[in-house]
Amino acid sequence: MKRKGMNRRQFLHTSGLAAAGVAAVASGAVLIAPDGAWALQLHALDEHAARTLLVMSRRLYPHDTLGDMYYAKVVEDLDGGAKDDKDLAALLRDGVDTLDKAVGITWLDLSEGNQLKVLTGIENTPFFQKVRGQTVVSLYNNPLVWRHFGYEGPSYQFGGYINRGFNDLAWLPEPPETASPKAG
Amino acid sequence: MAKIDLSDSSAVVVIGSGAGGGTLANELCQKGIKVVLLEAGKRESPETFVNDEWAAFGQLSWLDKRTTSGTWRVAKDFPGLPAWICKTVGGTTVHWAGASLRLQAHEFRTRSIYGDIAGANLLDWPLTLEELEPYYDKAENKMGTTRTHGIPGLPGNNNFKVMYAGAKRLGYKNVHTGRMSINSRQRAGRDACWQIGFCFQGCKSGAKWSTLYTEIPQAEATGKLDLRTRAHVLQIQTDANGKVSGVLYADKDGNRHVQKARIVCVAGNSIETPRLLLNSANAQFPDGLANSSGQVGRNYMRHTTGSVYATFRQPVNMYRGTTMAGIITDESGNDPKRGFVGGYEMETLSLGVPFMAAFLDPGAWGREFAAAMDMYDHMAGMWIVGEDMPQESNRITLHPSEKDQYGLPIPNVHFDDHPNDVAMRNHAYKQGSAVYEAVGALRTFEVPPYPSTHNLGTCRMSKRPQDGVCNKFGQTHDIDNLFISDGSQFTTGGAENPTLTIVTLAIRQADYIADQMSKGNI
Numbered sequence: 001m002k003r004k005g006m007n008r009r010q011f012l013h014t015s016g017l018a019a020a021g022v023a024a025v026a027s028g029a030v031l032i033a034p035d036g037a038w039a040l041q042l043h044a045l046d047e048h049a050a051r052t053l054l055v056m057s058r059r060l061y062p063h064d065t066l067g068d069m070y071y072a073k074v075v076e077d078l079d080g081g082a083k084d085d086k087d088l089a090a091l092l093r094d095g096v097d098t099l100d101k102a103v104g105i106t107w108l109d110l111s112e113g114n115q116l117k118v119l120t121g122i123e124n125t126p127f128f129q130k131v132r133g134q135t136v137v138s139l140y141n142n143p144l145v146w147r148h149f150g151y152e153g154p155s156y157q158f159g160g161y162i163n164r165g166f167n168d169l170a171w172l173p174e175p176p177e178t179a180s181p182k183a184g
Numbered sequence: 185m186a187k188i189d190l191s192d193s194s195a196v197v198v199i200g201s202g203a204g205g206g207t208l209a210n211e212l213c214q215k216g217i218k219v220v221l222l223e224a225g226k227r228e229s230p231e232t233f234v235n236d237e238w239a240a241f242g243q244l245s246w247l248d249k250r251t252t253s254g255t256w257r258v259a260k261d262f263p264g265l266p267a268w269i270c271k272t273v274g275g276t277t278v279h280w281a282g283a284s285l286r287l288q289a290h291e292f293r294t295r296s297i298y299g300d301i302a303g304a305n306l307l308d309w310p311l312t313l314e315e316l317e318p319y320y321d322k323a324e325n326k327m328g329t330t331r332t333h334g335i336p337g338l339p340g341n342n343n344f345k346v347m348y349a350g351a352k353r354l355g356y357k358n359v360h361t362g363r364m365s366i367n368s369r370q371r372a373g374r375d376a377c378w379q380i381g382f383c384f385q386g387c388k389s390g391a392k393w394s395t396l397y398t399e400i401p402q403a404e405a406t407g408k409l410d411l412r413t414r415a416h417v418l419q420i421q422t423d424a425n426g427k428v429s430g431v432l433y434a435d436k437d438g439n440r441h442v443q444k445a446r447i448v449c450v451a452g453n454s455i456e457t458p459r460l461l462l463n464s465a466n467a468q469f470p471d472g473l474a475n476s477s478g479q480v481g482r483n484y485m486r487h488t489t490g491s492v493y494a495t496f497r498q499p500v501n502m503y504r505g506t507t508m509a510g511i512i513t514d515e516s517g518n519d520p521k522r523g524f525v526g527g528y529e530m531e532t533l534s535l536g537v538p539f540m541a542a543f544l545d546p547g548a549w550g551r552e553f554a555a556a557m558d559m560y561d562h563m564a565g566m567w568i569v570g571e572d573m574p575q576e577s578n579r580i581t582l583h584p585s586e587k588d589q590y591g592l593p594i595p596n597v598h599f600d601d602h603p604n605d606v607a608m609r610n611h612a613y614k615q616g617s618a619v620y621e622a623v624g625a626l627r628t629f630e631v632p633p634y635p636s637t638h639n640l641g642t643c644r645m646s647k648r649p650q651d652g653v654c655n656k657f658g659q660t661h662d663i664d665n666l667f668i669s670d671g672s673q674f675t676t677g678g679a680e681n682p683t684l685t686i687v688t689l690a691i692r693q694a695d696y697i698a699d700q701m702s703k704g705n706i
Contacts, residue, residue: 060549060550061541061549061553061554061557062550062551062554063554063557063558116550123549132547132549136541136542137238137538137542139541140537140538140540140541140542140557141237141238141537141538145537146537149537149557149558149560149561150499150501150560150561150562151503151536151537151560151561152501152503152504153235153536153537154234154235154236154382155235155378155379155380155381155382155504156235156378156380156382156388156389157235159378160377160378160379160380160381160389160505161341161378161379161380161381161504161505162377162378162379162505164504165342165501165504166339166341166342166379166381166504166505167339167340167341167342167345167505168342168501169342169345169346169498169499169500169501171498172345172346172349172623173349174345175340175344175345175348175349175359178360179337179340179348179359179360179361179510180337180339180340180344180345180348180360180361180510181336181337181338181339181361181368182339183339183368183376183379184336184368184369184370184376
């Protein structure tokens, strides 16, 4: 496999997602992207549950231009937690089962609109809240998605923002110096 | 640093090293008084702070188990996290934003001025602004507060520019970059602000005042301070005369020790301070220490808060630079014509993407929420901080069954908004939104309160012993060698961020303790 995108390599490095070639020799189930761009070694979840949770996390916080690999981080963190937590593993397995049985059609096979209807129907359950809470952290706390939101993140190593645009907004008038003195 | 023997009963024991405890310990040491400073958290430093919201939250926060009850939204959104405060050397001065505002004269006399508000347990402070002014002056000098002592204001960032332009178009008069205890110039051996933007995560430039790298090292340099970190106080002990005699604490390995004391000063913030007094109940004080009034743990205040964020057609990048970068003070007075008593401040605030996702609309999901997040770099934001009504039923109690890691009852934090709080928040949401609409906001967001950062009033000062827990020096009415040294002392909360007043009271309390010690009264 010869894929060299800088983003992807950084992402694999940061998140601990294994490259597909490496994952193939590890044990347990593997979640592989449809285009083979990335793969996730699973420890507690089976492939169906992992794929369901990935799509569920996207339905919860849909950013259409973000690739699946960013949502796979949610699955990785849920799976990592479930590895040493039998209660969590059961909560996730049973939750996926609930989704699949909600209307008698496997949830992944439902249209997006029907998937959302099923999710809305279970939004007060511990399973839903666990996946929602994990998605908030695993999706939005990933430095590689910050660029998508225009957030530059840590600044200390660059000397802060004092010389990097902390006051570069130019579409409103400048406040007078009495209100906003010049930097010392 | 001093090494004070456990059996040495001549020292002052201070519990907690934040704005109250850290300042008090230093002030006492400067007067030559020996102090044992017990801090439950570890010692970090600007070098170990991280520009990472979740990692810093884990590093600095007080995360011991707590429960919540009442109709406040925090109980629904963050049932196990009523407060966002710190367990680390320096306490919540590591996390605070730096806003340093004096209480206003009328805010010391709310019962007299606001009158008898149904459901509110209002009381005048046993103090006036005039009495505190010389100490406010010392506190501002100590902390390097901008716009005092000839210290210039900080430069405004992008978030401030939006606030300023909107406020002026709306007709507000008093809008500027605030009185901040963040160096705008090098001062007191600390650098000027680098506009890093992670004020809540520990200031890595050291420009923001924190007891961690000001008061505490100054106290250590006197040779009078014995700072013990990861020392979690479990109980305050009393002797046959009904005086405080020492404290029981657990060290980092869980081993328990008793430190004898001449005087004990409690500064554990407004949840742990009353909890410790209640957990220290004994045969002589069956309702907890200093609780003859029954007011320990009651009148819990957290300021009427909320945030307004707004999105714009053009980018803002609000996260660049100081988190609290400016203020509108026009609504801070008492003008009952608005439909409520007391006032509120509007102060810029920003969160990074990780915390914005967690706090913008806790629990929300779906395309609308995601679309709001997609506008993150086009967002400006402000925090509302206003006076809330003390209510007897808003209180810290000991949980009837749940225990902490030491086997002691955990605290439950009960809070219901008073109708005055609801009316004030409603007004502030409208005005905050109007500020942003005046400069073309596409959409505004009324963001519910975060877990409380301003925790106040649970051991309040009162003139009469039946109305409160301590006198105007923080000395408890019931036990004259037991002091309250944090925001728990506040009789009412005012509209202002409380740290400056906590530091001011600590400086004044140190003078009083030294005087009383020299006279042999305590």
